[in-house]
Amino acid sequence: MLQKIINAVKIYFSMLNMTPGSAPPIFRKPTVDVPQAKPTPFWVHVLLFAITFVTTTASGVVMCAQSDDFIAEIPRVGIPYALAIMTILLAHELGHYYAAKRFDVATTRPFFIPFIPPVGTMGAVIRIKSKIHDKRTLLYIGAAGPMISFTLSLVATVVGLLLSEVKAFPAAPPGGELIELGDSIILLGLTRLIHGEIPPGFGMIISPLTWAGWIGFLVTSLNLMPIGQLDGSHILYALIGRRQVYAGWLAFAGLVALAVVWPGWIVWIALALIVLMIGHPPIEDGEPITIGERIAGWFCIVILIITFIPQPVNILPIK
Numbered sequence: 001m002l003q004k005i006i007n008a009v010k011i012y013f014s015m016l017n018m019t020p021g022s023a024p025p026i027f028r029k030p031t032v033d034v035p036q037a038k039p040t041p042f043w044v045h046v047l048l049f050a051i052t053f054v055t056t057t058a059s060g061v062v063m064c065a066q067s068d069d070f071i072a073e074i075p076r077v078g079i080p081y082a083l084a085i086m087t088i089l090l091a092h093e094l095g096h097y098y099a100a101k102r103f104d105v106a107t108t109r110p111f112f113i114p115f116i117p118p119v120g121t122m123g124a125v126i127r128i129k130s131k132i133h134d135k136r137t138l139l140y141i142g143a144a145g146p147m148i149s150f151t152l153s154l155v156a157t158v159v160g161l162l163l164s165e166v167k168a169f170p171a172a173p174p175g176g177e178l179i180e181l182g183d184s185i186i187l188l189g190l191t192r193l194i195h196g197e198i199p200p201g202f203g204m205i206i207s208p209l210t211w212a213g214w215i216g217f218l219v220t221s222l223n224l225m226p227i228g229q230l231d232g233s234h235i236l237y238a239l240i241g242r243r244q245v246y247a248g249w250l251a252f253a254g255l256v257a258l259a260v261v262w263p264g265w266i267v268w269i270a271l272a273l274i275v276l277m278i279g280h281p282p283i284e285d286g287e288p289i290t291i292g293e294r295i296a297g298w299f300c301i302v303i304l305i306i307t308f309i310p311q312p313v314n315i316l317p318i319k
Helices: 002-017 042-064 070-102 135-163 184-193 206-225 231-258 263-274 291-307
Strands: 111-114 121-125 165-168 177-181 202-205 312-319
Touching: 002 184, 002 291, 042 070, 042 111, 042 206, 042 312, 070 111, 070 121, 070 135, 121 184, 135 184, 135 231, 184 206, 184 291, 206 291, 231 263, 231 291
Parallel strands: none
Antiparallel strands: 111 121, 165 202, 177 312
16 A cells, blocks of 8 residues: 555656656657547637626726726726736737747637736737647747746836826724735836836836736746746757756745745645646757857846745735
8 A cells, every 4th residue: 555655756846847658648648640629619719708898997997996886997097907918918829829830839819817906907918729740849838928028018008107106105093904905026127217216105006018018927927937838848949958957946946935925826826736837848959059149048047036025915914
């Protein structure tokens, strides 16, 4: 019995690490392309897009409204946020989609995932439906999405910060709570560049574009973590091969440490252990990656560093 448990643990860690040839056949990627199921009907994509537009519009109002008139706030802050965040997310997935098409890798169309306010969406996804043939292809598919979403998030954030106002916080009764959004390196730098040092007792009334840029940076950084099936893992595996697994475990350990500060990371820890895995599946070397392509890949790692938010949300008690 003990030996069976030990063997099961060994198999599980082999799966986590995506060790070549060590996982049970059901978990191994096919070495050749296999016939695919019937594509998802186009109306499903349209319906998810429409629902997500509604939920993100409501989220823009919940997060950025300056009056209690919900209907009046829809065109002022709701729709601008919905358009901005959905453009960022759609462009991210289309980057993956067209990079895959360039290298004859079959994918689905993007699926939007609606969610409750104040975010309104859990992002958008595409599914790879055929074999990725080599590391250069993997690099292009992995890097295309984050580079586009980073650029659009940067534009949204700069414009949004220019439209945002710094005001004194109104007096609040003791015993209440204040929700504070976390800062990334780039967001902190842009805020100080545009608004300077915000004095104590003051805060920023963010515009819907600032909120969209904040979410865009967060989503981009989460995708760029070098874990399992995330974009960052694709990129790093293309650059350094099987050594990606060490970066994966280092990132996983970082999430465990950060979960002490912000429990929300527990969700990502569970996803890594159950769905994403830690290592990357084996991919053949194929055509050499050029210096310019390697620079682009490492730039994505820089994007991860400057957009990552260790504590996305902080709830402060009012004394």
